[in-house]
Amino acid sequence: MEPYKNTDSVIAEGEHVVILARKQHATHEAEEDFVQCISTALTRGDRKLDVHSTKDFEDKMYPWFEPSTAPLSTEDLSHLLERPGVLAQVANTGVRYVVWLDGSTDRVASGGGITCAAGVGGAGCMGLAWWEDDSRYDATVWDIKEATDAGTIHADVKGRSVMPAIIVPLPFIARPQAAACKGLTEQIKQFLTSPQGYGAGPEPGVG
């Protein structure tokens, strides 16, 4: 699915964004350091944003953003905001947009091999090892003020690392997760600060 934006609204002065990981999956979830990477990167560079601490938000909203209680849809979010004290607490945090991160970095392939040996005359390694990591993340943006799904953006970065060894192993490490963090950060900034740049979302009931 292509990235899309359902609304023309942009983040205003004094409004905050919070980055949360979807934790409902048994086998994967966005890594803590990836969430931290996005949160930190959004506060830096051009078009920097006010980012609320993830842990602080989860603590202030406890128990409503735990894995078993977090809203899974904007309909759930609307119901949650109707609970006594919840809307006021959200207002206290200053958070207007919640960005839900879903995905992970996984090793999708690996091969080759390196053999090392040591003797009286010295030690050395010989061979070639390689591996490929895939960083796939979705970021779904919710507008809490309107209780709507503002849109979704994606990052999918593959990186192949190789380590040839001729006496000494020489690692050439690809970092697809760092690239995904950088790419997704730029997209989130664009998404939240510019009304243009994305297609319209799927029509309700279609698909």
Add this chain to the structure above:
Amino acid sequence: MPLLSHMHGARRWSALAVSLLLAGCSSQVIVESSFPSPLVEPLPVRMGILIPEELYDYIYTEEIPDQSLWTIALGDANVAMLEPLFAKMFRETHKVDAVPLAANDGSLDGVLQPTLEKFEFDVPVGERDKFVEVWMQYQLTLYEPNGDTVVAWPVSGYGKSELGRNREDAVQRAAIVAMREVGATISTKFAQQPQVSTWLGEKQHATSVSAPADSVPLDAATVQTQNAR
């Protein structure tokens, strides 16, 4: 095979020290964290809280073949999780030492006793497994002040955490996630348990029936007197 230990008071620390000495390869985790107060409306009851000594001093030990002896202390975290939780869940809470309460003690509507029944954890060995997992089950027993059991409700929580470089840290983080889950379930689902819901209804009914007699306003008393004439 898991060995569940419930130990008292200062024995907890000596047990940890002994475990350290005895186990050539051992892992110790003392789960420590602050837990937030839940954002919920307090239930309109006065609740006695009976936290057994075993919960304060809970230590779980398990020897994992070909790995190590794990010792996980959960006592401090139990207190840190449950105290703010109950304080926010009920209109009024008081610590109590035993149930039933004294026959003439009408200050409480009920007594709640939490116990930790089960604790399980898994630390991955294979390269592809990324998460440490913790599962725990508490039991909340609600008593009438006279000691009759209203309900014994099992509440479980699951937490996982990336393995990372330090296995002990990962177990601690997963345990904290599981405990937060338990707290979330207790604070959002307690009043929805059928027996609890009925019990709350009875308490509210009793309050509404007794309220006019307890607190007849002066002007109402005057009206009654005038009507009697």
